[in-house]
Amino acid sequence: MRVGCRSTFSSRAWIFVVGLLTSGALFAHGISEESRQRMIDGGNLEYFRLGAEHMITGVDHLLFLFGVMFFLTRFIDIVKYVSAFTIGHTITLVGATYLQITANFYLVDAFIALTVVYKGFENLDGFRKYLNTASPNLLLMVLLFGLVHGFGLSTRLQQLPVAEDGAMLWHILSFNLGVEVGQIIALVIMWGLLRIWQRRGQFLVFSKVANAGLIVAGVALLAMQLHGYGHTAHADSFPISRDDHSHAHLDMLDQGHSHNPDGSHVGSTSGEENGHTHGPGSDHSHEPPNSSEPSLPPHY
Numbered sequence: 001m002r003v004g005c006r007s008t009f010s011s012r013a014w015i016f017v018v019g020l021l022t023s024g025a026l027f028a029h030g031i032s033e034e035s036r037q038r039m040i041d042g043g044n045l046e047y048f049r050l051g052a053e054h055m056i057t058g059v060d061h062l063l064f065l066f067g068v069m070f071f072l073t074r075f076i077d078i079v080k081y082v083s084a085f086t087i088g089h090t091i092t093l094v095g096a097t098y099l100q101i102t103a104n105f106y107l108v109d110a111f112i113a114l115t116v117v118y119k120g121f122e123n124l125d126g127f128r129k130y131l132n133t134a135s136p137n138l139l140l141m142v143l144l145f146g147l148v149h150g151f152g153l154s155t156r157l158q159q160l161p162v163a164e165d166g167a168m169l170w171h172i173l174s175f176n177l178g179v180e181v182g183q184i185i186a187l188v189i190m191w192g193l194l195r196i197w198q199r200r201g202q203f204l205v206f207s208k209v210a211n212a213g214l215i216v217a218g219v220a221l222l223a224m225q226l227h228g229y230g231h232t233a234h235a236d237s238f239p240i241s242r243d244d245h246s247h248a249h250l251d252m253l254d255q256g257h258s259h260n261p262d263g264s265h266v267g268s269t270s271g272e273e274n275g276h277t278h279g280p281g282s283d284h285s286h287e288p289p290n291s292s293e294p295s296l297p298p299h300y
Contacts (some may be wrong), residue, residue, distance in 0.1 A: 044167075044174040047160075051178025054156065056186055060112045060221055061149055065183070066190050067119030067214050068142055070146045070207065073198070077298060080143050088146020090176060096154040097172050105155035106229035112152050113221035120214030123207070153179060204281060 019168070055061060065085065072078050117140075121127075126133040157175055197206050 009157055044170050047174035048173045048178035048181075050160075051175040052181075052182035052185075053178075053180030054153070055179045058153075059184075059217075060116060060152075062146050062186050062190070063116045063214055064119055064145065064149065065187065067116065067123055067192055068138075069139065069187070069194060070117065070123055070211065078187075078191065081139065082183075084139055084143040085146040085149070086150065086183070087194070088143045088148075089150030089179070092147045093153045093157070093176050093179070094151030094172055096151055097157050098169060100158065102155055103151070104229060104232060105152065105159075106225045106232060108148070108152045108155055108223035111148055112220050113218050113225055115148060115218075116221065117218030118145075120211040120218060123211040123214070145222050181293065 066086065067080070069078060070082065098300050122135050122138075127133050157172065196205055
């Protein structure tokens, strides 16, 4: 009977983790054209709103905070670690944006994904079990990782039309304040969920499943960001502006093929060459993408 209960609990825990990883929020961390236009038409309130939305939908940030909070039960400890994270990301968010220090946001977010992997690994006592060493000071690591997360937020904010006059600092501070409010909302929800699980039996089983899920999520986010970086680093041969994204991938694999004047592949009568096929209504011309077509948003 006890084994059956554990199996049921483990299954529910896995469903919870898989649902979190496959939610649409995982891909909702970009800056949409609608948001850009709101920034142009609006003022500080719109920057505040976008900051809150960006934090709440920023799954990479939330997963890291979830890992930090996982075993904290005292309010003072939560305040201490969250404050360290807040100080870190505020420094780089405000400083880097104001000084216009930037980098490829895919690479920055790839490093942020590694912080999620790190926290899951630490929560599973990986340093002692697999590296035979003690974990680094958590407060210091949270502060340092907060700097990285803030820089990631800054790269997003710098995609917006931030004013260069006296309003610039107010726009940055409004966005940062929105991030803090969004973070508080997310923390309250995560704290409530964790308290529910902590009060139920077999929390140890759930902790192993959930933190293994953090590692899986971090690796998935890392792969997604490196994939995006591949588009920016090889924009000519791997353009991100193609409407048919999968078609761009197939083009890279379809090396050295040529076309007849009618657009069909040389040496192929079936429309298939090296696994490269066209569906009904697809573009057979392989013309360069139209620069007027909208680009895929970040974190697509």
